[in-house]
Amino acid sequence: MPDRFGPRGVIALFIPLQNANMQPEYEAMRPEGVNNQIYRITLAQADRVPEATLSAIDGALGCYPDLIVIGNSVEMRGITPPQFDEYRAKLQQKIGDVKLVTATDATVVALRAMGAKRIAAISPMSDEYSQNVANYYDSLGFDVPYNAGLQVARPQDIINIGYEEALAAFRKIDHDDVDTFLHVGAALGIIDHIEALEKELGRPVITVNISTYWHALRTLGIKDPLRGYGQLAQKT
Template sequence: MPNRFGPRGVIALMIPLQNGNMQPEYEAMRPEGVSNQIYRFSLAQPDDVAEAVIGALPGARGCYPDLIVCGNSLEMRHWSVERQALYRAEVQDAVPEVPVITATDAVETALRTIGAKKIAVLSPMSEVYSKSVASYYSGLGF
């Protein structure tokens, strides 16, 4: 819902508690007239990140957002295309009145938009999680 600081709209950004870079990066990309509202979740339990995001989503309703962006890459966990579809549904069920974009879905959309056929991924994660990334994008046909 637009407000005096965001007459064009309000975006609720779900970002990791432990990530100090994302908030200023999102602020640098913020279009004029849009208000970014930050909501955080913990990465303390790496395999429970999806649940942490879903648990933090109800708090984002308080700013009456026009859009919620979940800015974390879940494919960098034990993840699959099927698990992403389930997660997407769980996220939308948590805030049915607000459109939600996940970083994982945004990456897929961007790759398809530019016509990518093959990709390479550089991952700062463990070997196990890096294999999950490769498996996830292979499952999408890349």
């Protein structure tokens, strides 16, 4: 419920333990009157992230949030849309009447808001993860002919990826028949690069952390434009 530090809303944000970029990125986008509360989940067992999230979710209810956000891109793990629907239902059952936003749902909403049809996708780590991403969005009706991983070997190194490396990854999948670029994998902190990337590439770039926080605010009925974070962030 709204409180002293969040008269417009309290958001409980779940982020992986090692993703040191996500808390400052969410805070950078936070409009006045919104209270961000951060909770952590472990990715120690990469194939059991949904289970780890479900086991941690109860802790967030103590701050009486108006919205719970799950900031992890589970589609990289090879989950299918029906499996994700089941996971989302379990999350909602855990939190009851509290509103829920997931990073996976948010990127879908963002792509549709931008009118994306034929997209190219990147993720921070392996090509296998990026292919999982392509398979997931393709199954939802998007055409995803191109994807690539940045091949970052250690999760803790992802935060150090800069603009030039991110741009090089997008250029690998830059084809004239692509109308939108997608970045999935929230440990890759590029929200401050999005406007420059969109200028360089000449098309929208949907990145997971902007999509997630934008969708969270809109779900709460907060329509402030998020200036400095690209085309999606201006949409009300």
